[in-house]
Amino acid sequence: MNLWDWAERLRARAEEAGLSFPPVVFEEVDAEEMAMLAAYGGFPRRYPHWRWGSEYLRYRELYRYGLGRIYELVVNTEPVYAYLLKGNTPLAQKLVMAHVYAHADFFRNNLAFRPIPKDMLNEMAHHAAYVERAMERHGARAVEEFLDLALSLENLIDPHAPYIRRLEKEAPPPQGRLRVRPYLEPYVNPPPEPPREAEEGASPRPLPPRPTRDLLGFLARHAPLAPWQRALLEIVREESLYYAPQAATKVMNEGWATFWHTRLLLPLLDPEEALEFAELQAGLLAPQGFNPYRLGYLLFQEIEERWDKGRFGEEYDRLPLGERLRYERPRGEGRAKLFQVRTVYTDLGFLEEFLTPEFALRRGLIAPKDLDRFQEAKRHLLFRLTNAGYPIVWLLDANYKNRGELLLEHAYEGVGLDLRRTQAVLANLHRLWGRPVHLRTVLKGKPALLTYDGEHRLGTP
Template sequence: MRKELRYWAERLGERAREEGLTFPPVLFEEVGPEEMAMLAAYGGFPRRYPHWRFGSEYLRQREVYRYGLGRIYELVVNTVPVHAYLLKGNTLLAQKLVMAHVYAHADFFANNLAFQATPKDMLDEMAHHAAYVERAMERHGARSVEEFLDMALSLENLIDPHAPYIRRPEGEEEERPQGRLRVRAYLDPYVNPPAEPPKEAEEGASPRPLPPRPTRDILGFLARHAPLAPWQKGILEIIREESLYYAPQAATKILNEGWATYWHTRLLLPLLTPEEALEFAELQAGLLAAHGFNPYRLGYFLLQEVEERWDKGRFGPEYEALPLGEKLRYERPTGEGKRKLFQVRTVHTDISFLEEFLTPEFALGRRLLALEDLPRFPEAKRALLFRLTNMGYPIVELVDANYGNRGELYLEHLYEGVELDLRRTKAVLENLHRLWSRPVHLKTVVGGKETLLSAGA
């Protein structure tokens, strides 16, 4: 990295720490448009397992930049140390803005509770995943592995994003053969010897239901119990692990980007020269443009609202009890705004953040809705929260892996007023059937009536 950029990286890092941000070391690297497109296609990592969807995304990113339809100013990866990439050719001010933005992201990754169970060694882990898949292609043929990857990736959202935080009481976990070490599934054949088959069929039977309770972690269940080759189970576990890694980022997009935008503004404004002020205003206006759903804009302005409310004492039961038109006049200085912001950064995800702080007053003040639309605000807020629930995917649970005592899978869709896309649902059920090798059933609602969809029956 150029000497000038190193100077500003150090200065902005010091300023961020003075403001109270805490983060691990951050490594910045300047890359060209081609390399940035590749990194973006790989989700920020320099190496991923081979698959056509990464190539497709790379071509899309490259063409977007080539035809001037957009550019990636920064790319930051949640690892320790944090890795961040700067696009060569950007102005010095743009690079300074990006570095300040990255320090705030690094603080968010390190302190938000949703990321506490996220592994910080994913740079190495992604490389291990790539090596595992490449080795499987050498041994079992590239085409068969690619076809299995296609099938597994169609199920990548069938995870429980809360799985890393769940701790069952002793005795409630699924039984595990004695003498076997708990390792990632794709490493199991190399660490644990093959389990001895029972001498009689009834010796392997278990009176306990499988799974012990309904679970959203369908991909994890398949990686443990589906009748697949070890390399196939390993790939399922790889897809699951990477999906769980990205889940907190999807669950905090608004708050995370709002936090980074708030802090790059606060860190940079005192350091701007008169010549940089106009360029900064243009960059900020582009970032906060009111086009479509802009998580940067919503998160940034909502954090500003929180800070102002707590600084002026506009919170608590007495504030909430005031009539709508009087709330903005209830002010008493407290100096609590910054402390409240750090608390919000630590404990909230997008859903809880919006549920608590997205108010009619804020929506009116930021012109998110007109006064005549105020009665529809609760309905619009519920729709937004629903859109964010489970990363926008329907919630499906595996209830029984021995449905009808025939070894079939029985799943339930937790219907909340929105019906499934039947074409996609049938494709997913077909892939589940191919993995499980027995019929698969899903209870859902179609046309307002409970319906049982099946594949392989």
């Protein structure tokens, strides 16, 4: 049976098991192509920037010196595109294909991915074409420098923005205007007339109307920029929002894929393949550092077993009747619970609810002597996963003290900012906004105000 026959066989098994996914297109690529695709975030084309070249060299050298190997790449699109590394053993390719079908199921069904566009293969190519044209018109150096500026702020987005639907009624778009991507708006739907100055004595609305985390989107709409610069900010923002759900579900997504490739493939193995499968699985689930594959896989195993056996397993029948009524779990519902969890959780809720001390002890994640430190370690892990580990910053006022200055606030949670990086970000915001930028935070346990107006200053809010 050739590789593509195996792909069909595994697809049928996945669907029989209850997984649902769009068509999956597999393609074999060599190590050089895989390094390029990995550098481009899984897409065959991205806009030109030195970052991708740097990432390509890193992936290529890791493979060349045997320090890392990318077995597959899968892209959240419809159809789903998955790239297999040429030179993998037949068993490794089968394992990867089963893994990919579970990823495709997760992309389609997890609610975090629901508003994310599935046509990003074409959209990334449109972005690349736009940036290339901008380089021709405005100069490669000017565009590259502005992209550096925009990419330094790519995490200043609201990852929940695609899900927000405001209740306020908005005026319908003027007749004759077309719906297009934000970065094309100035070209397809130019303003009909220059904006008029506010009348004397008018009371302008607060800007922004409410505090927002979507600083990149705010700057794209309101900063004094040329149309092509606004477009580049929108491109960076759109791509950052596309990748945000993947960062928010890393443990679940990889755990789900590992759980299902084991279930789908293991019954189909020949006896001579068992040892190789065990070696691949052991490498994937190695208990070294923070391994999202291992943690997610063990948690999904735990959930299925817990909901199949009931909370107390064999001890259940020895419980008093009152305890049974209180703690009884429907038996045989592990599979249904798995699919429910896959649909409605992201990593933070998933780990908060199911990563318990009892689970950690049963699965050997902690030793009994370390049990008293479990909650602290869990809190540290959840903090690390919140907002992909980046500080949360709110824009409070774009007319601070009625001087057209930005006032930001860091959502301080006990961990201070890296001052060197913070100062660089404030300087870049100043370059975009053109006026001073202020950031409220906490330094050494005390409220502080960081300001950039050409030079950094510390003060009190």
